[in-house]
Amino acid sequence: MKRSPGMRTYAMAERASHLDFDIRDQSVRQQLTQPHRHEYFQVLVTLRGEATHLIGGSVRKVRAGTVTFVLPYRSHVCVMPPGAEYVVISFSLRFLRPDSTLDPLGLEYANANASALPEIAPFLAQEVVDFMVGESDMPWLHATLDAMLRENRERRAFSAMMLRAFLLELIGGVCRRNDRVLAEALDARRALSNRQDWLVRVTRLMQERLGGDLALKDAADAANLSPGHLAHALKRETGRTFTELLTERRMERARELLMSSSLRLTEIAHATGFTDESYFARRFRQHFGVSPGAFRRQGEQETTGKAQFCPIDSQQPSIS
DNA sequence: GAACGGTGGCGTCTCACATA
DNA sequence: TATGTGAGACGCCACCGTTC
Structure with missing residues (x-):
């Protein structure tokens, strides 16, 4: 893209x-x-x-x-x-x-x-x-x-x-x-008037519909904006595209479920809006640097004091 | 051997972006 | 605002490795 x-x-x-x-x-x-x-x-x-x-x-x-x-x-x-x-x-x-x-x-x-x-x-x-x-x-x-x-x-x-x-x-x-x-x-x-409550409506919709289908058009309807205008406004305000923002929230929900539940990976994938668990695992690995299964095992070890999760990105030198 | 998890290939679809 | 384009998102399938 x-x-x-x-x-x-x-x-x-x-x-x-x-x-x-x-x-x-x-x-x-x-x-x-x-x-x-x-x-x-x-x-x-x-x-x-x-x-x-x-x-x-x-x-x-x-x-x-x-x-x-x-x-x-x-x-x-x-x-x-x-x-x-x-x-x-x-x-x-x-x-x-x-x-x-x-x-x-x-x-x-x-x-x-x-x-x-x-x-x-x-x-x-x-x-x-x-x-x-x-x-x-x-x-x-x-x-x-x-x-x-x-x-x-x-x-x-x-x-x-x-x-x-x-x-x-x-x-x-x-x-x-x-x-x-x-x-x-x-x-x-x-x-001050709340001029940008469209952003609140969009983020609320994302949280409500994390586990289901949510397209740019749905968010645009909720915000009373055209899809093109919403995409542009999101980029301007957040530096992120609609899909990137939605994926970030899905990954965050998946992370919580991995740490706080015993759900199988397939169930977590479905709960976070992915119908394909293999694709979910791939995106999770892209986002956090480890596979979902490895993330859960590391989390379990961390809570027992045996190890500490540290994303691979953090090992890299400063970006600027 | 079954269940689960991970990876790769490939085709289709979506949508960000540029342009008119 | 509409439209064309193309990169990335997504889903499906096959296969492999590990664990119980």
Whole structure:
């Protein structure tokens, strides 16, 4: 299929060592220097040096003690000066809120209720708020990051739970220290009209119909757009085609079923919209780097502490 | 030997994209 | 908005390896 050389959208497997959560400092991986998107959430903590962040339509100079929150599928680039010290945290919505049924793609336009999903409030307000941690709180910030780096490095039993707790402490702590400006920003945001609720309708339809047939035309009908217009709009907003977005969600559902159920691969293939289990296995291998059966076995070993799943892509050097 | 899982080949269909 | 094109998505089939 023809692909224009547009803005790239990265998956966790391409930029992180784990599929659920990852944290690294400036020494681990080179920062991307071109505007790009992620499928996952990112928190960037600037510890030394003055950086420039372009997020969506805003350009901001940030200094040490700034915490930057980047929503999934938000175009951005962070330009760090030589010698800068920073920490990058990447995680999926499911890691942050395992009970959430929201689609990361629709978050930006969902007018999310900050009281129902307070963890994502700073991500929604990032373009108009500089989240700062004062000089006196820097020891707290360093201690929290050090604990996360250590736990992520060791990755043993209950590490996911510990990392989630540290992450919530970081997000909550930053929100608490910036609560007034954050509340004002969220109020202003709610006042805006929800111009792009078509994206919410499309992502909701994808989640509802993962196990069945879903064509571009169906999604276009749901969004009250022509198929051509919808395809173009999806590409513009997400960097992904309709099929790519749908396949990503099917793979994610398959991953969950492999980890949380004892269904046979054929049943999982059918449950995720594939009538051909061999084709399902092929796509799964393309997406995660391992076959479905191997993925399940690795997951079982991981839960018993014998091994840890690490996608093959994460072994590769930085892409930029 | 049966069940399950994985891979390869091949034909058909879908849809992104360019163009008018 | 309609249309043509072609790459990729998809399904079907055959075959092989592993496990029980």
